[in-house]
Amino acid sequence: MADENGKLSALPHTVIHISDVEYDRKKPRMLHIGESLIETNPGDIIKTLGSDVTMAILAESGATGLRILAGHMRESGLKNPLILKSPVRSNNPENLLTENSLNPGNLLLDGIGDGLCLNADEVDENQAIRIGFGLLQATRMRMTKTEFIACPSCGRTLFNIQEALKKIRERTGHLKGLKIGVMGCIVNGPGEMADADYGYVGAGSGKVTLYKGKEAVKRGIPEEEAVEMLVELIREGGDWKEC
Structure with a gap:
């Protein structure tokens, strides 16, 4: 066992x-x-x-x-x-x-x-x-790690979503039971991650909007700063745990 x-x-x-x-x-x-x-x-x-x-x-x-x-x-x-x-x-x-x-x-x-x-x-x-x-x-029997929702990306994705997802996994993969959406654009992203606790959504060339639940709370963040700002948002929401 x-x-x-x-x-x-x-x-x-x-x-x-x-x-x-x-x-x-x-x-x-x-x-x-x-x-x-x-x-x-x-x-x-x-x-x-x-x-x-x-x-x-x-x-x-x-x-x-x-x-x-x-x-x-x-x-x-x-x-x-x-x-x-x-x-x-x-x-x-x-x-x-x-x-x-x-x-x-x-x-x-x-x-x-x-x-x-x-x-x-x-x-x-x-x-x-x-x-x-x-x-x-x-199968929702037992939650033991962070759950990520990510889109495959398309022509509307104007940032490196694969690299962003990798960095987000590295920083937040220990947050048991939390659901984080990583989406390429604001056209379909918010709807596809509607049940996520937090979201990281492309908002233009090299720009990202961060969500808490269904609400956009931080807009136009430079891609290179967005992962750490997502971590800070999770801290502010009381959902952060040290690994």
Whole structure:
């Protein structure tokens, strides 16, 4: 189990399989359920859980099977923590991200499940942790870092948006839960970042306008000064934290 800083610790639960009959009921338990049982007889799982609300569930299956299990749990009124796991083993970070975005990422987006377990024995540990927490943030399950909204830029962008975004990430990437928009122009930028806490928007050749929420609060700032002025605006708003 990993925390948001990448520190690993032992899982507090004793992992048991549904076929296990004898286990220590005084210890936290996590019931590991495989794909075949989920898809063929989810009723047995419900019977095994009974009224034991302390037992967490590690469900390993395709998206359809996981939805079926979640539906049975909901109909039975079970509130046990449900950890979702794809049965597909990934051997590189790209496949790990793609596979888990599809499953269980799509279920987490629909409010199904309380967490995810990555099938990533062949992927670098630190990369797997970053991918896992990135998926949790993308599905709004757990916020662990700054969220950036950036446009791809077009002919209306009259400043170096890629370099600006890089500098803003370096200065503000530790502000957990904050949402910052970096937009190329004032034509579409304010609308595209309407739910951002702060915004950095191009306003002409080498000029930037800074936003707090939907309000433009500093206009016509030279590009070379704008990143530090954004940091100062975040400080003034009470949202700055030292890293």
